[in-house]
Amino acid sequence: MPELPEVEVTRMGISPYLISQTVKKVAVYNPNMRWPIPAEIAELNGQMIEKIERRAKYLLLYCTAGVALLHLGMSGKLCVVSSSEPLKKHDHFELFLQSGKSLRLNDTRRFGAVLWFNELSDADHVLAHLGPEPLTDNFNSEYLHQKAQKRQVSIKTFIMDNKVVVGVGNIYANEALFMSGIHPKKAAAKISLAKYKILVENIKLVLAKAIKQGGTTLKDFSQADGKPGYFAQELMVYGRAGEKCKKCDLELTGLMISQRATVYCKNCQK
Structure with a gap:
């Protein structure tokens, strides 16, 4: 499964394509992931992605309306592709961007996750129990x-x-x-x-x-x-x-x- 370095590399890889981009459309092709993708994820429509952070193996996409939380699970991967590129098998979630590109989550085992929170504090049940990041001074x-x-x-x-x-x-x-x-x-x-x-x-x-x-x-x-x-x-x-x-x-x-x-x-x- 993707471990912390792979998730961090993914964050670095997708950030140049997503930060300051407006989401034109949110598409959910299969909501049945580790947790069902909530209908509230549609609140990303029309929102500009302001920053992308990583906490443990979670990726956090921030915008004015709230925070989208993504997890790659055991087999998931995020790819930035042209929005016109045909879907692949196991493409479950897509963000269409103003640039004409899309962010797609592909996950064969569907242990990944896409969640939405209006405030980051609403995600405490997911994030609050986590220990320190290993590359920070708090881990010594x-x-x-x-x-x-x-x-x-x-x-x-x-x-x-x-x-x-x-x-x-x-x-x-x-x-x-x-x-x-x-x-x-x-x-x-x-x-x-x-x-x-x-x-x-x-x-x-x-x-x-x-x-x-x-x-x-x-x-x-x-x-x-x-x-x-x-x-x-x-x-x-x-x-x-x-x-x-x-x-x-x-x-x-x-x-x-x-x-x-x-x-x-x-x-x-x-």
Whole structure:
């Protein structure tokens, strides 16, 4: 599924085409998403999109009348195309823009979402429980160490908890833990502040690098301009179970943690 870097790359990709553009028409081709697309989404008609922000994996499109909240789910993608381009299978939602272009949401599994709120505060039931953004100063080693007190859950599960920190999905949790030399099954409470400092630095590093390189190449993801990301070419452990560790040549071990595929090196991660 698209993770934080892919969503951020999508935000950067669509922003030049949408900001300061007026919505001429809203089209809902299939309202049956994760939550039904509300009829109120039609309030976007005639509105100028003022800015686009990201919160966790949600994209927020602001205009005078309110905020449209979009989520890509497991297989969704947003593309900017000519409004005259024929619809593709699984195109469920479209914004026709004054420029003659359209923003389309394509989602094969329909776990994505399109919601409308007249005030951002109305979206608290969706956003209020989320932890800090990982690339901000609010996410630091002292914060993470404090949150981990008495938590016996595995460190991998802990850093993937959106109530602790948003956007550290499976790919980047695997990578950051390897870079930090931390065993993914180690209890969160048993990790020192010094180790958390290293882990926080590596989470920020791996996410920033993925964003810079265009997001990880996943079969269900493409940027707004249709170009794939390239971070997957540099993955150290994710998806490489049974292959040699790039640091020590030991065979990488694969297992499941909280029903998520996990790969680590028994020699490099303790």
